[in-house]
Ligand SMILES: Nc1ncnc2c1ncn2[C@@H]1O[C@H](COP(=O)(O)OP(=O)(O)O)[C@@H](O)[C@H]1O
């Protein structure tokens with residue numbers, strides 16, 4: 001029996017009287033890019049925040065490789081191999097790329113009780129990761145403040161990989177990027193999946209999603225209304241699922 005990396009069973013989330021999510025069932029597989037689509041307010045960010053340990057669900061359960069897990073903080077989720085890259089990347093502008101990748105978990109050794117950073121080792125590790133991601137960043141010692149938006153995404157992805165992430169969640173990673181930069185981030189996304197990571201990508205851009213996603217899930221008003229493999233759908237169908245014009249969604253919403 002093989003398990004999906006992560007399974008969500010009947011996840012609901014209420015904020016007071018508002019039902020932000022209702023009964024979401026979803027499997028997330030290793031080696032796959034899964035796109036989460038939906039209009040503003042559909043519940044996408046709330047759902048991934050639950051996966052990331054930033055919100056507790058009101059109902060339902062999460063299983064990692066078949067075992068039930070409870071996350072009370074992002075640290076717990078990280079301990080299960082789940083890393084989230086939010087739109088606000090939380091990188092330190094004045095620190096180098098390598099320092100950002102290792103922030104909070106620097107490699108150290110101690111001489112006569114005095115801690116020293118193992119700088120060369122950290123730099124080499126970051127250099128290898130950037131290479132593996134084909135990120136086109138030549139100097140891990142460069143300050144993050146000097147990088148473009150796409151390069152910053154690459155640094156955030158390196159940080160996730162350095163934490164041995166097995167599921168990387170990206171919430172609108174290309175929203176603020178120019179076209180060329182978007183291309184780069186999309187290819188990083190593919191490379192993560194090829195490396196065996198599970199990837200969840202939230203994006204408004206249907207063309208981007210069709211370029212990288214193996215599977216697409218559509219949320220509407222807090223419910224999962226559709227799930228399609230890329231080869232079984234079209235951009236037109238996905239748009240009609242998002243807007244609710246699709247007959248399947250109309251039938252579903254008439255029953256509610
Ligand atoms: N912290 C919060 N407190 C109250 N309501 C929230 C909170 N976060 C999200 N919501 C509400 O939950 C719903 C889903 O929001 P969200 O998950 O951000 O949607 P999406 O990411 O798909 O645009 C919206 O109605 C939003 O206003």
Ligand SMILES: [Mg+2]
Pocket residue numbers: 044045046
């Ligand atoms: Mg959102």
